[in-house]
Amino acid sequence: MLNLLASTRLTGGRLSLNGNELAQGHGEDAAMLRALYTAIGMDYPKFHKMDAYARLALLAAEPLYRMLRTDGADIENAVGLITLNGSGSAATDVEHWEPVRRGELASPAVFVYTLPNTGAGEITIRHGAFGPSICLISEHPDPDLLLTITDDMITTQGMTHVIVGWSDIFATPFWSGPPTLPFAGFALIGHGAGTPLTPTGLQAILTQH
Amino acid sequence: MDREELKRNLKEQIVKQLNLEEVKPESIADDAPLFGEGLGLDSIDALELIVLLDRHYGIKITDPKDGRTIFVSVNTMADHILAQLAAPK
Numbered sequence: 001m002l003n004l005l006a007s008t009r010l011t012g013g014r015l016s017l018n019g020n021e022l023a024q025g026h027g028e029d030a031a032m033l034r035a036l037y038t039a040i041g042m043d044y045p046k047f048h049k050m051d052a053y054a055r056l057a058l059l060a061a062e063p064l065y066r067m068l069r070t071d072g073a074d075i076e077n078a079v080g081l082i083t084l085n086g087s088g089s090a091a092t093d094v095e096h097w098e099p100v101r102r103g104e105l106a107s108p109a110v111f112v113y114t115l116p117n118t119g120a121g122e123i124t125i126r127h128g129a130f131g132p133s134i135c136l137i138s139e140h141p142d143p144d145l146l147l148t149i150t151d152d153m154i155t156t157q158g159m160t161h162v163i164v165g166w167s168d169i170f171a172t173p174f175w176s177g178p179p180t181l182p183f184a185g186f187a188l189i190g191h192g193a194g195t196p197l198t199p200t201g202l203q204a205i206l207t208q209h
Numbered sequence: 210m211d212r213e214e215l216k217r218n219l220k221e222q223i224v225k226q227l228n229l230e231e232v233k234p235e236s237i238a239d240d241a242p243l244f245g246e247g248l249g250l251d252s253i254d255a256l257e258l259i260v261l262l263d264r265h266y267g268i269k270i271t272d273p274k275d276g277r278t279i280f281v282s283v284n285t286m287a288d289h290i291l292a293q294l295a296a297p298k
Contacts, residue, residue: 034230048230105263108256109228 002150003194005161006067007205010060010184015040017063029169029182033059049109050122051092052182057083057119057167058126060184064163065127067188073161080153080162081120081133082146084206088116088137091169119167132157141166141206143199150189161190166206183208210294215287218265223283226261227254239284247282255280262286268293 009016013025013032025035033055037047040062047055061081068075092113099106112118117135124133132153136145146164153159165186185206189197220234223243227250241247244255255273258280262268268290270276279289 045229045231048228105260107226107260108253112253 001191002147002154002189002197003192004187004197004201004205005190005192005194006064006188008060008063008184008186009205010036010056010167010182011208015059015063022063033182044126046122046126051089051095051110051113051118053085053089053091053116053167053169054113054118054122056169056182056184057165058122060167060186061123061127061163061165064186064188065123065129068161071192075127075129076131078131078158078160079127079129080131080150080157080159081124081129082136082149082162082164083117083120083123083133084136084138084141084146084164084166085116085119085168086137086139087168089114089118119165131159141203143203143206146202146206147197147199154190161188163188164202164206181208210291212287212291215290216283219283219286219290222261222265223248223258226257237283240282243280243282258286262290266290266294 006018013036015022015024015036023036023039025032025039027035029052033052034048036059037055040059042059042062047058050058065075068079073079092110096106096110096114116137120133120135123129134149150162150164153162163186165184167182167184169182185208187202187205195201216239217234220237223229223237224232224234229248232248237248243258244250255276259270259273259276262270270279279285
């Protein structure tokens with residue numbers, strides 16, 4: 001039986017671990033994400049070169065990888081990662097398109113983030129994790145599918161832990177919902193002490209309320 | 210264009226365009242290597258520098274290999290810009 005060992009949520013500029021606030025950031029997305037980066041004591045200059053979506057995913061995942069490191073988990077070989085979101089890299093696609101539309105040279109540094117799997121890639125690079133990772137795009141998280149993939153990573157691929165995370169950021173021309181983004185919710189799953197993992201419980205972590 | 214002013218502008222533009230949030234423009238030495246042991250820029254940064262020259266100075270680099278001599282340091286970038294601006298159109 002797999003357990004939910006810990007969870008993080010980043011919503012309304014607040015980053016929390018297991019419901020306890022770790023840090024708070026204010027202002028526009030970039031300023032808010034930068035404030036959270038400083039507040040939780042990250043020291044990773046590459047963070048500033050990432051797009052907002054990758055920064056969001058990196059920040060929400062950070063406390064969980066710190067926990068794993070403290071617990072002596074084999075992050076390099078035995079931690080899987082599943083990232084999800086609803087709008088892919090649309091926010092960065094729009095940013096890339098703006099100079100192109102004006103007939104100017106587009107920024108290569110922006111272009112490299114026009115892929116939705118960059119969040120997962122940056123997390124695994126940051127933490128030196130070589131376990132399996134997957135990026136899924138869907139309108140809403142599918143907890144049954146996520147639990148199936150998680151179970152496969154642990155029982156078939158030998159992972160001790162799997163981190164499952166939803167992160168999404170505004171893509172202004174495409175976003176028709178209420179202005180509640182950016183949001184990230186991440187869950188750490190494994191066999192250690194925690195609460196029993198259920199589809200409903202996982203969905204609650206991955207969904208902005 | 211005054212060479213010293215150009216170098217100051219270049220340092221500010223490099224920090225801004227390359228999102229070097231933890232680097233102060235005035236801390237970049239004129240002859241410090243931009244790649245490797247210096248600022249530690251990478252291949253994407255090299256492409257960003259090509260865009261920087263085009264956007265701010267209207268100078269196009271058609272062969273990225275030319276960047277190896279142009280983007281050695283702020284000094285070499287300034288040399289290239291001044292030479293290009295002085296060249297007959």
